[in-house]
Amino acid sequence: EAGVTQFPSHSVIEKGQTVTLRCDPISGHDNLYWYRRVMGKEIKFLLHFVKESKQDESGMPNNRFLAERTGGTYSTLKVQPAELEDSGVYFCASSLGAARVAFFGQGTRLTVV
Amino acid sequence: DAKTTQPNSMESNEEEPVHLPCNHSTISGTDYIHWYRQLPSQGPEYVIHGLTSNVNNRMASLAIAEDRKSSTLILHRATLRDAAVYYCILPPANSGGGADGLTFGKGTHLIIQP
Numbered sequence: 001e002a003g004v005t006q007f008p009s010h011s012v013i014e015k016g017q018t019v020t021l022r023c024d025p026i027s028g029h030d031n032l033y034w035y036r037r038v039m040g041k042e043i044k045f046l047l048h049f050v051k052e053s054k055q056d057e058s059g060m061p062n063n064r065f066l067a068e069r070t071g072g073t074y075s076t077l078k079v080q081p082a083e084l085e086d087s088g089v090y091f092c093a094s095s096l097g098a099a100r101v102a103f104f105g106q107g108t109r110l111t112v113v
Numbered sequence: 114d115a116k117t118t119q120p121n122s123m124e125s126n127e128e129e130p131v132h133l134p135c136n137h138s139t140i141s142g143t144d145y146i147h148w149y150r151q152l153p154s155q156g157p158e159y160v161i162h163g164l165t166s167n168v169n170n171r172m173a174s175l176a177i178a179e180d181r182k183s184s185t186l187i188l189h190r191a192t193l194r195d196a197a198v199y200y201c202i203l204p205p206a207n208s209g210g211g212a213d214g215l216t217f218g219k220g221t222h223l224i225i226q227p
Contacts, residue, residue, distance in 0.1 A: 004156075033212045035157075043157065043217040056214060091156045095211030100145060100204075102212035104156030 002026070004105035006092050012111045018080040021108045025074070025094030031055075032075050033095075033102065034067060038088035049075060082112045117201045122222040125191050133186040133221055135201030140181050145204055147215070148175065148186050150197040157200070157217070160186065196225045 005024040013019050025032045034046040046065070047057040051072035060067070064083070069075040079086055089109050095102040118136040125131045137146065148160040161168055161175045163184070168175040174187040188195055200220040208214055 031211045031213070035212070035215075035217075042219060043151075045212075045214050045216070048211075048213045058214070093156070093212040098210045100147065100162050100210050101159050104158065104212070106154075107156050 004092055004094050004103050006090075006105040006108050008108060009106065010109045010111075012113060013082055015084055015112055016081045018078065019082055019110060021077045021079075021090050021092075021110070023075045023077070023092030023105060025092070026096075026103055029094035029096050029103075030072065031095040031097075031102075032069060033093040034075070034077055035091040035093065035104075036088050037091070038085065041088075043091070046077075079110075082110075084112050086110060087112045117203060117218060119199070119201050119218070119221045121219065122224065124224040124226060126226050127193060128190055131188040131191045131195070131223065133188075133199050133201075133223065134183065135185070136183045137201070137203055138182045140203060141206065142181075143206065144181075146175065146177060146181075146184050147202045147204060148173070149200045149202060149215075149217070151200070151220070152194075152197045158197075160199070191223075191225050193225050193227060196223055198222050 007022045030051050032049040037043045045059040048055045049069045052069050066078045089107040091107045093102045093104040145164050147162040149157045151157045161173050163175045176185045198220040200217050202215050205214045
């Protein structure tokens with residue numbers, strides 16, 4: 001069974017540009033989460049989807065970040081415009097129903113120059 | 114949210130048991146205790162979770178103190194592949210389970226010597 005898949009694995013963009021990260025959760029998982037670790041800091045929660053609905057977006061840093069999950073399958077996280085402080089690793093995770101086990105992807109390393 | 118305290122780092126020898134402690138003195142009666150780990154260049158990986166009773170799975174065991182103010186993750190026979198940062202996490206009270214709103218903290222960096 002395929003795990004959580006994230007694309008791309010690495011992205012280098014210039015400040016002011018737009019980047020879109022994609023996450024494919026484990027098939028059938030209704031819960032999808034985004035986390036990130038910016039340089040030198042701890043892993044931080046961004047938001048939680050249940051199917052296509054945003055259940056909790058309390059961790060989204062500002063309105064430059066837009067997450068979508070149309071159709072309740074894969075999700076995208078768009079950063080527009082990107083700033084230097086957005087550099088870090090963005091992780092996606094998924095889980096099934098009320099299960100306490102969550103599965104994380106390998107992450108997307110974003111570098112803004 | 115209840116906070117956890119873990120040592121910054123621990124060192125162990127290969128093929129020996131490892132006991133990773135976690136203090137959570139402000140834990141409430143309904144707080145679960147979750148453990149995740151992060152291997153180098155990987156995403157976090159679920160290890161185990163528990164509420165009151167000790168728990169075992171293929172990866173590890175979780176020993177929870179009777180007053181629930183502390184817990185210990187036990188790796189019965191550490192291998193080099195177990196070198197990682199281990200996170201003891203108490204999900205928020207309103208968490209719907211899974212990875213909703215987890216606070217990872219700094220974790221314990223486990224070093225395994227061959």
